[in-house]
Amino acid sequence: MINARGNRLNAAAMHGALIVYTLIALFPVFVILINSFKTRKSIFREPLALPDAESFSLIGYQTVFKQGDFFLYFQNSMIVTVASLFFILLFGAMAAFALAEYRFKGNTIMGLYLALGIMIPIRIGTVAILEMMVATGLVNTLWALILVYTAQGLPLAVFILSEFMRQVSDDLKNAARVDGLSEYAIFFQLVLPLVRPAMATVAVFNMIPIWNDLWFPLILAPAEETKTLTLGSQVFIGQFVTDWNAVLSALSMAILPVLVLYVIFSRQLIRGLTSGAVK
Amino acid sequence: MPPIRWHIVVFLAPAVLVYSAVMIFPLFNTLRLALYSEVDQTRIFVGMENFRTLFFDPIWSTQFWNALGNNLWFFVIHMLVQNPIGVALAAVLSHPRLRFAALYRSAIFIPTILSFVIVGFAWKLILSPIWGIAPTMLDAVGLKFLFAPWLGKEEYALTTLALISVWQFVGIPMMLIYAALLSIPEEILEAGEVDGITGTSAFWKIKLPLILPSIGIISILTFVGNFNAFDLIYAAQGALAGPDFSTDILGTFMYRTFFGFQLQLGDPHMGSAIAGGMFAIILIGVCIYLFGIQTRMRRYQL
Numbered sequence: 001m002i003n004a005r006g007n008r009l010n011a012a013a014m015h016g017a018l019i020v021y022t023l024i025a026l027f028p029v030f031v032i033l034i035n036s037f038k039t040r041k042s043i044f045r046e047p048l049a050l051p052d053a054e055s056f057s058l059i060g061y062q063t064v065f066k067q068g069d070f071f072l073y074f075q076n077s078m079i080v081t082v083a084s085l086f087f088i089l090l091f092g093a094m095a096a097f098a099l100a101e102y103r104f105k106g107n108t109i110m111g112l113y114l115a116l117g118i119m120i121p122i123r124i125g126t127v128a129i130l131e132m133m134v135a136t137g138l139v140n141t142l143w144a145l146i147l148v149y150t151a152q153g154l155p156l157a158v159f160i161l162s163e164f165m166r167q168v169s170d171d172l173k174n175a176a177r178v179d180g181l182s183e184y185a186i187f188f189q190l191v192l193p194l195v196r197p198a199m200a201t202v203a204v205f206n207m208i209p210i211w212n213d214l215w216f217p218l219i220l221a222p223a224e225e226t227k228t229l230t231l232g233s234q235v236f237i238g239q240f241v242t243d244w245n246a247v248l249s250a251l252s253m254a255i256l257p258v259l260v261l262y263v264i265f266s267r268q269l270i271r272g273l274t275s276g277a278v279k
Numbered sequence: 280m281p282p283i284r285w286h287i288v289v290f291l292a293p294a295v296l297v298y299s300a301v302m303i304f305p306l307f308n309t310l311r312l313a314l315y316s317e318v319d320q321t322r323i324f325v326g327m328e329n330f331r332t333l334f335f336d337p338i339w340s341t342q343f344w345n346a347l348g349n350n351l352w353f354f355v356i357h358m359l360v361q362n363p364i365g366v367a368l369a370a371v372l373s374h375p376r377l378r379f380a381a382l383y384r385s386a387i388f389i390p391t392i393l394s395f396v397i398v399g400f401a402w403k404l405i406l407s408p409i410w411g412i413a414p415t416m417l418d419a420v421g422l423k424f425l426f427a428p429w430l431g432k433e434e435y436a437l438t439t440l441a442l443i444s445v446w447q448f449v450g451i452p453m454m455l456i457y458a459a460l461l462s463i464p465e466e467i468l469e470a471g472e473v474d475g476i477t478g479t480s481a482f483w484k485i486k487l488p489l490i491l492p493s494i495g496i497i498s499i500l501t502f503v504g505n506f507n508a509f510d511l512i513y514a515a516q517g518a519l520a521g522p523d524f525s526t527d528i529l530g531t532f533m534y535r536t537f538f539g540f541q542l543q544l545g546d547p548h549m550g551s552a553i554a555g556g557m558f559a560i561i562l563i564g565v566c567i568y569l570f571g572i573q574t575r576m577r578r579y580q581l
Binding site for chain 2: 014015017018021022025028029031043047048092095097117120121122123125126127130131132148150151152154158182183184187208211213218219233234237244247248254255258259261270273
């Protein structure tokens with residue numbers, strides 16, 4: 001009896017703690033979202049109230065659409081993220097396959113060389129990266145960002161994918177070789193489809209940091225036509241600091257795409273984080 | 280000599296080329312640039328001169344040590360607040376009969392996916408004395424006297440920003456520790472139960488020692504992330520890391536130096552020198568982890 005009551009108390013305490021922390025985690029997002037739909041007056045008078053018929057207003061969103069080119073920023077972020085992920089996955093999987101499948105001189109050293117970048121942040125090399133992008137004329141192009149994010153994502157991608165590729169059965173590959181398939185065909189037709197879950201893990205790990213990065217867009221591609229959504233909202237908010245409606249709406253518009261992505265990929269992301277792929 | 284297996288070269292080449300050209304080469308090139316300086320628009324070799332300026336020239340060294348000290352405090356707060364909260368949340372979440380665990384987990388992870396720009400501005404608005412959300416809420420629980428414009432006060436701003444960053448990233452230690460806790464074999468916990476070790480004492484005596492390697496990984500990830508941080512400070516306080524440089528960390532210091540701000544021109548060579556300093560700090564941290572902590576921790580692993 002005492003035990004049962006103790007258990008129930010325990011469960012209540014656990015839920016209590018989790019609910020409190022969940023509220024702390026979600027509260028700021030909630031406040032920004034509800035206030036973005038309110039008139040300036042009610043933002044200040046009743047910051048915690050939900051928008052109702054009287055206080056509802058889209059004035060902030062109108063300013064955002066008129067003054068900022070958010071559609072272009074969104075498109076830039078999309079291109080950069082998708083292209084970087086494509087190259088990280090393609091090049092990373094190819095290199096991982098070479099390291100996992102073949103024995104050759106320098107295999108271990110190559111693996112270590114590619115793993116160096118897992119711990120060393122690419123930002124340290126920013127001065128020389130900018131110099132290189134200026135010299136090659138890539139500065140203020142989306143290619144500069146795509147190249148940097150590809151290089152940044154490759155080390156962990158190679159590391160995770162080669163772990164998974166070692167688990168693909170040798171018999172399968174050897175059977176394919178007997179059937180006369182080339183090494184390229186084995187990689188693209190046989191191995192790649194088998195490691196698809198690991199590829200998804202790598203993709204979600206890289207997606208969020210690339211989408212959210214402020215440093216490289218600020219330094220390598222600050223021009224109006226190459227601004228990413230993160231940089232675009234930073235600059236927009238900086239200019240409209242006193243226009244609370246506009247700031248709140250811009251923030252909400254920056255939150256929305258990430259939230260949508262999260263809802264779509266959260267299962268994949270959490271599975272990746274908890275599968276021990278990072279260990 | 281065996282024939283070259285060209286397919287290996289083809290498989291490796293794209294990754295190795297991009298990685299070497301965009302990451303490794305610029306890294307070393309930056310370290311090399313730190314040894315140069317620009318005089319009359321020509322680049323000349325000056326050896327360790329930039330580092331001497333950085334460490335011993337009064338104007339530079341005050342800024343450098345200020346940024347390093349702030350960065351260290353930023354890291355300490357993460358270690359003392361973020362990681363224990365993360366472990367605690369994971370411990371509760373991993374309870375076998377807890378309902379809605381997946382829901383809590385996804386919700387608590389949401390701040391981690393938001394960009395620094397969103398997080399920085401959202402908190403700036405919430406803590407703003409003009410808007411008054413924070414004072415009103417403190418008033419509701421009778422603690423209004425505690426309120427201060429935290430981000431605007433030199434003595435609180437850095438700690439406030441560190442706590443905002445903790446709020447944002449607590450999801451990562453939570454997830455990693457959660458995974459580690461789930462991987463503890465049931466038999467070990469049952470064996471403990473037979474000996475009368477249950478509940479909280481099971482956590483301290485059995486689970487915690489077993490998840491130490493994961494805590495080690497989280498510590499080094501936190502270390503590298505913190506000493507390379509920039510975005511949150513820049514988004515919330517600008518490149519000047521105000522008030523009066525009290526929130527300046529190595530990332531913002533490097534950005535200002537190499538890119539320039541207001542009237543000061545950018546100096547890529549001094550910027551490289553700061554990058555060299557950051558590189559050394561991160562390298563030392565990673566080495567301490569790899570050789571000092573990780574090898575010793577293996578013993579506890581299952």
